[in-house]
Amino acid sequence: MGNKNSTSLTSEEVEEYAELTYLKKREIIRAFSRFRSIDPLTVDENSMTRLRYDLIRDNVAEIKVMKSDSAAAGERRLPLADLLLVLFGISSWVAVNGVWAELPLLVAALPEGWALPSYLSVIVQLANxxxxxxxxxxxxxxxxxxxLDVVAVYTMVTVGAAACLLSGLLWRRTSVIGGxxxxxxxxxLVFxxxxxxxxxxxxxxxxTARFKHGYLVSYMIGEGLSGLLPSLVALIQGVGGNAECVNGTDANGSVVPVPAELQPRFAVDDFFYFLCSMMVVSGVAFALLQHLPRLAPAREPADGAAPVGEPAAAAGCPLPPPGPATPVALSAMAPLLLLQAAISLLANGVLPSVQSYSVLPYGNVAFHLVATLSLMANPAACLVLYAAPVRRPVVAAGWAALGGLCAVYLLVTAALSPTPPLQGTAAxxxxxxxxxxxFVGLTTYSKVGIASLLRPYGGRALFWYGAATQAGSTLGALAAFLAVNVFDAFQGYYPC
Known part of the structure; x- marks a missing residue:
């Protein structure tokens, strides 16, 4: 026998050999059978062994080349595609989230005053x-x-940018309706x-289904940033502190105390211009995604087909990939759908409409913190969902119940306005x-958890999930609007 070390395979080569396809293994077997037919008197055992090892090495080298070519063909991620999809995703909800982040300054300046959120809630529901x-x-x-999807995106980004720009120019303009x-x-413009x-x-x-599946995460990161970015900018903007009283004159010319105008670090106009710039950046990112040849490896060979009625996310959180649809009766889904409708009634309808009555008696600074930090609670809840996904309906119901307890406290503070509990204290x-x-974090976690539980049942289940969400949101917004503007069930706090 010759020196075995000269013909031994390394452990890495053995592992590579174990990964050979079935076809490659058959080829090796056929080659070995030819070797067996060689007269053993003419070829020594060491030479035969070396021939076998050489054949295996040749196949291992071929597999390595195939893997290298496959990676070069586009299986590795393109950072530019990730970046552009993040920027594109920001435009999904950045404008609406920006309007809510700016509420403390809008409420203080516009004639609707504390009732402004109730008007905006109804407008958002109509936009659905x-x-x-x-x-x-x-x-x-x-x-x-x-x-159609491409034309729709260009149209939406253009309309969104124009609406934000005009909001910066015209947000103070008013009209007299019914006196x-x-x-x-x-x-x-908000509509x-x-x-x-x-x-x-x-x-x-x-x-986004036109791109390889892994790039959906980049889009979802951008969608999460659509709430985080405007809230951070609004935090930097500030509200100029709590209201202070200064001397003013009434309609009769008498001197009366009036609240001083809030002095944020930059104006509401500039905030709307920031929202406009984000829409423009997203539009440019979309155009590059659509036309840059170097992004071809990130795209699917043929356009994907994500069903329009089955969104891949709820409340800005990506859902697990759908499995085969499991038939389920509507009655079996009813408890989860009713829970979703109840959560949406409170989270999307009632409480946003009365937020000013719940928070403003504690001061402009508290209102400002609620408006901005609540937007941050949404992506934070999504991160928690990744670490601890909802796997049973009782878990979703439990977290929703905790959110309901928070809702009761917030409704009590709104109902007791202008003198809610612990008013004027840091506590x-x-x-x-x-x-x-x-409240926002718990209800977001519960809503997306319910969507995750329903997703394995296919598009029909998610259709009813969307219907329950919309029904609860609309009913809550209309009920709160009537309570605030028709029945005067809530009273504002006026320090002057």
Whole structure:
């Protein structure tokens, strides 16, 4: 026997050999059978062994080349595609979230005052007609759905940027309706802003299906940033402290105390211009995603087909990949759907409408913190969901119940306005801010958890999930609007 070390395979080569395909193994077997037919008198055993090892090495080298070529063909991630998808995802909800982050300054300046959130809640619910109409249009033009998605994105980004720009110019403009001054310019523009953002959930996600599956995460990161970025900018902006009284004159010319105008670090106009710039950046990112040849390896060979009626995310959180649809009766889903409707009634309808009555008696600073930190609680809840996904309905119900306890406290503070518990104390301010942040975080976790539980049952289950969400949100917004503006069930706090 010759020196065995000259013919031994390394452990790495043995592992590579173990990964050979079935076809390659068959080829080796056939080659070995040819070697066995060689006359053993003419070839010594060491030479035969060396021939076998050489054949294996040749196959290992071929597999390595195949892997290298496969990686070069585009299996590795493209950082540029990730970056552009993040920037594109930011435009999904950045404008609506920005309007809510700016509420403390808008409430102080506009004629609706403390009732402003109730108007905006109804406007946002009306804008949910956008996804319905687009879904119908896409179904009718199913043969051209791919091109329709591209045209829709360009249109939405343009309309969103224009609405934010005009909001910066016209948000103070009012009109007299029924003898009362109303912020008609802002209401109209917020409707278009909400129309764009609500429709993004049925337009943007199908478009991202054109890219390889792993890139959906990048888009979802951008969607999470759509709440985080405006809240951070609003935190930097500030509200200029709590209200102070200065001398002013009334209609009769008498000197009376009036609240001083808030002095943030930069104006509301500039904040809307920031939102406009984010929409423009997202639009540029989309154009590059659409036309840059170097992004071809990140795209699917053929356009993906994410169903328009089955969004891949709820409340800005990605859901688990769907498995085969399991038939389930509507009655079996009813408890989860009723829970989702109840959560949406409170989280999307009632409490946002009365937020000013719940928080403003504790001061402008508390209102400012609630408006900004609540937006941050949404992506934070999504991160918790990744670490601790909801696997049983009782878990979703338990967290929703804790959110309900927070909601009771917040409704009590709103109902007792203008003199809620612990008013004028640091403890009262801390409790109301903490209550709002916990409420948003817990309800977000519960809503997305319910969506995760229903997703294995297919598109029909998620359709009813969306219907329950919309029904609860609309009912809550309308009920709160009537309570605030018709029945005067809530009273504002006026320090002067």
């Amino acid at each position: 007609l956008g996804p319905v109409l687009y879904s119908v249009l896409r179904a009718r033009l199913s043969g051209r759905a791919s091109r 009362t001054s109303h912020s008609t310019a802002l209401f109209t 278009f802003i909400a129309l764009v953002d609500c429709t993004s959930s049925v337009v943007y996600v199908p478009y 009262g301010q801390a409790l109301v801010v903490l209550g709002w942040v916990l």
